[in-house]
Amino acid sequence: VIDAADTPQLTVDLDAVDRNIARMQAAASALGLAFRPHVKTHKLPLVAARQVAAGAVGITCQKLTEAEAMIDAGLDDVLVTFPVVGVPKLRRLVDLARRARVSVTVDAPTAARQLSAALAAAGTEVGVLVDCDTGYGRTGVRSPTEAAELAALVAQLPGLRLEGLTTYPTPTDGGAWVAATREEFAARGLEARRVSGGGTLATYRMTAADGLTEVRAGTYVYGDRTHVVNGAMRLEDCALHVRATVVSRPTSDRAILDAGSKALTNDPVEADGYGGHGIVLEYPDAVIERLSEEHGHVDVSACPTRPEVGEVVRVVPNHACGAVNLYDRVTLLRAGDVPRELMVAARGCSR
Amino acid sequence: VIDAADTPQLTVDLDAVDRNIARMQAAASALGLAFRPHVKTHKLPLVAARQVAAGAVGITCQKLTEAEAMIDAGLDDVLVTFPVVGVPKLRRLVDLARRARVSVTVDAPTAARQLSAALAAAGTEVGVLVDCDTGYGRTGVRSPTEAAELAALVAQLPGLRLEGLTTYPTPTDGGAWVAATREEFAARGLEARRVSGGGTLATYRMTAADGLTEVRAGTYVYGDRTHVVNGAMRLEDCALHVRATVVSRPTSDRAILDAGSKALTNDPVEADGYGGHGIVLEYPDAVIERLSEEHGHVDVSACPTRPEVGEVVRVVPNHACGAVNLYDRVTLLRAGDVPRELMVAARGCSR
Numbered sequence: 001v002i003d004a005a006d007t008p009q010l011t012v013d014l015d016a017v018d019r020n021i022a023r024m025q026a027a028a029s030a031l032g033l034a035f036r037p038h039v040k041t042h043k044l045p046l047v048a049a050r051q052v053a054a055g056a057v058g059i060t061c062q063k064l065t066e067a068e069a070m071i072d073a074g075l076d077d078v079l080v081t082f083p084v085v086g087v088p089k090l091r092r093l094v095d096l097a098r099r100a101r102v103s104v105t106v107d108a109p110t111a112a113r114q115l116s117a118a119l120a121a122a123g124t125e126v127g128v129l130v131d132c133d134t135g136y137g138r139t140g141v142r143s144p145t146e147a148a149e150l151a152a153l154v155a156q157l158p159g160l161r162l163e164g165l166t167t168y169p170t171p172t173d174g175g176a177w178v179a180a181t182r183e184e185f186a187a188r189g190l191e192a193r194r195v196s197g198g199g200t201l202a203t204y205r206m207t208a209a210d211g212l213t214e215v216r217a218g219t220y221v222y223g224d225r226t227h228v229v230n231g232a233m234r235l236e237d238c239a240l241h242v243r244a245t246v247v248s249r250p251t252s253d254r255a256i257l258d259a260g261s262k263a264l265t266n267d268p269v270e271a272d273g274y275g276g277h278g279i280v281l282e283y284p285d286a287v288i289e290r291l292s293e294e295h296g297h298v299d300v301s302a303c304p305t306r307p308e309v310g311e312v313v314r315v316v317p318n319h320a321c322g323a324v325n326l327y328d329r330v331t332l333l334r335a336g337d338v339p340r341e342l343m344v345a346a347r348g349c350s351r
Numbered sequence: 352v353i354d355a356a357d358t359p360q361l362t363v364d365l366d367a368v369d370r371n372i373a374r375m376q377a378a379a380s381a382l383g384l385a386f387r388p389h390v391k392t393h394k395l396p397l398v399a400a401r402q403v404a405a406g407a408v409g410i411t412c413q414k415l416t417e418a419e420a421m422i423d424a425g426l427d428d429v430l431v432t433f434p435v436v437g438v439p440k441l442r443r444l445v446d447l448a449r450r451a452r453v454s455v456t457v458d459a460p461t462a463a464r465q466l467s468a469a470l471a472a473a474g475t476e477v478g479v480l481v482d483c484d485t486g487y488g489r490t491g492v493r494s495p496t497e498a499a500e501l502a503a504l505v506a507q508l509p510g511l512r513l514e515g516l517t518t519y520p521t522p523t524d525g526g527a528w529v530a531a532t533r534e535e536f537a538a539r540g541l542e543a544r545r546v547s548g549g550g551t552l553a554t555y556r557m558t559a560a561d562g563l564t565e566v567r568a569g570t571y572v573y574g575d576r577t578h579v580v581n582g583a584m585r586l587e588d589c590a591l592h593v594r595a596t597v598v599s600r601p602t603s604d605r606a607i608l609d610a611g612s613k614a615l616t617n618d619p620v621e622a623d624g625y626g627g628h629g630i631v632l633e634y635p636d637a638v639i640e641r642l643s644e645e646h647g648h649v650d651v652s653a654c655p656t657r658p659e660v661g662e663v664v665r666v667v668p669n670h671a672c673g674a675v676n677l678y679d680r681v682t683l684l685r686a687g688d689v690p691r692e693l694m695v696a697a698r699g700c701s702r
Contacts, residue, residue, distance in 0.1 A: 088357035
């Protein structure tokens with residue numbers, strides 16, 4: 001059945017998914033940490049449910065669309081790690097807070113006040129984690145003192161339930177940042193009951209909890225070229241493949257796939273010194289050197305045998321989360337089962 | 352209404368679209384060329400119909416999914432500029448050939464024979480243009496002689512109607528490549544009635560038809576940062592915007608938008624020396640320097656006034672075609688009209 005399907009086709013190996021879920025859950029449990037997988041990678045309630053069944057305390061979403069799709073499917077404990085700002089998003093959050101246990105991150109007093117006003121007016125509440133920038137340079141307060149001052153405000157505001165903090169990335173300072181923040185909290189009579197760090201590579205490298213109580217990770221469930229290159233995962237544990245057809249062999253050194261930037265994304269490998277756009281499983285020496293929108297330009301000059309026109313190959317993309325976001329449908333594979341096609345519940349829903 | 356919509360939101364200014372359609376159609380007509388717009392940019396039958404109403408002879412599609420969506424909507428003359436290879440795609444092409452006037456490109460004898468077998472068995476036919484690589488290094492035969500030899504094969508095969516050739520890019524040799532190919536065709540008793548070149552910038556720069564009979568262009572209809580940077584279009588003619596909200600201002604120099612790589616793509620500007628991920632219309636000195644999946648990291652240090660949290664801005668993306676491909680819905684704007692939300696007919700349909 002799978003061989004008859006047209007390409008490009010996004011496939012997920014559920015046996016590999018189950019192995020990946022078990023390995024990450026075991027890693028978090030061994031550290032004594034609650035695990036809260038990030039669903040931005042798969043956007044599928046079916047996979048989220050397996051993550052929770054394996055021991056996750058709940059899920060992490062990067063946007064309200066993902067939270068809506070997951071809560072619609074029965075997931076009931078959701079952390080949204082993105083600033084909920086603006087009237088439309090606040091309205092949507094209020095609706096979600098009435099239907100599930102929801103927590104959010106906040107990084108500024110104004111945002112906290114607007115969040116409080118919206119939730120209190122609706123007679124509901126959310127948990128709040130202070131978003132701490134521990135070196136990434138994105139959102140987040142930038143010092144333990146700033147974190148505690150914002151926490152003190154949150155603790156006073158109706159509709160908000162102060163729970164703790166999130167860090168990104170997970171601090172590599174042996175817990176000093178988190179310890180300092182806990183002290184600043186304590187000095188104000190506050191408690192950081194929940195301290196959430198994360199990342200697939202960070203969690204696999206962690207040797208002590210360092211003050212965290214919870215970890216978030218997303219990509220571990222599927223894997224991708226970035227996580228093979230950085231050593232977090234083995235190529236054979238990558239569950240997500242883009243099946244593509246060789247549609248042209250204009251020269252002996254060049255093969256063209258029917259998978260370009262609209263099937264693989266232009267997302268780079270997140271590691272220095274790696275170019276290219278994915279790993280071709282059947283031709284490990286091939287280099288996907290350039291992407292047009294619908295064409296993958298592959299240099300096959302280093303391959304001992306070379307693909308023919310019409311051949312179907314499997315590509316492990318640079319970035320699983322970005323690739324999934326391009327597809328309306330994913331085909332689920334399991335040894336011994338008939339392949340099943342499923343809608344990607346939370347994709348294309350950009351808001 | 353538009354102000355109340357949540358972000359990121361993809362909007363299209365139909366007044367600008369109409370101006371862009373008129374300008375490109377006039378440019379092609381002035382050169383004496385048939386114009387065949389590429390729908391991969393917009394993926395909307397509504398826009399394709401306006402292009403045809405303005406004088407286009409038909410449309411160009413980059414994949415069968417686009418052709419299916421357009422023929423379903425009543426468009427009846429479609430060129431598919433992608434190798435149709437493999438049983439699933441051949442079956443789909445046969446179905447399309449029964450419903451509309453379809454032409455395709457071919458760059459190899461094996462592909463031509465398989466195409467012929469599928470179409471002849473179904474008792475239908477398609478027009479064929481020999482795909483010529485005139486310097487891009489993607490698909491295509493690589494010399495006038497090779498083009499003519501493939502054309503001679505096509506002319507003999509049932510189910511195929513030899514029409515001419517496509518070039519990519521449009522040759523800049525004053526017509527020498529096309530003239531040489533016509534001679535090689537003539538030496539074999541063949542005629543290249545249709546010679547199709549293309550590209551938005553190439554068409555606007557063209558001063559003579561140079562042996563072409565038809566041009567294809569896609570991005571001209573919406574514009575993007577690449578086409579502002581390369582001089583093909585003015586910023587005020589860019590019809591496609593991603594509305595985004597400033598969700599965090601962690602430092603005085605940094606603003607974070609709710610539009611990252613899943614709202615803008617990581618597609619680069621196709622011009623040397625330009626980094627960044629789009630133009631912020633309201634803050635032209637701002638630099639979108641980095642994208643996370645859902646965050647746009649904006650350096651606002653060069654801006655005389657700086658955006659506040661909650662402010663909505665409009666971003667002209669690097670690459671219109673890639674951005675459109677990320678969204679299920681687009682909001683159509685026209686001066687004096689209520690905004691209308693429309694499904695992007697051919698997106699998410701990766702095959």
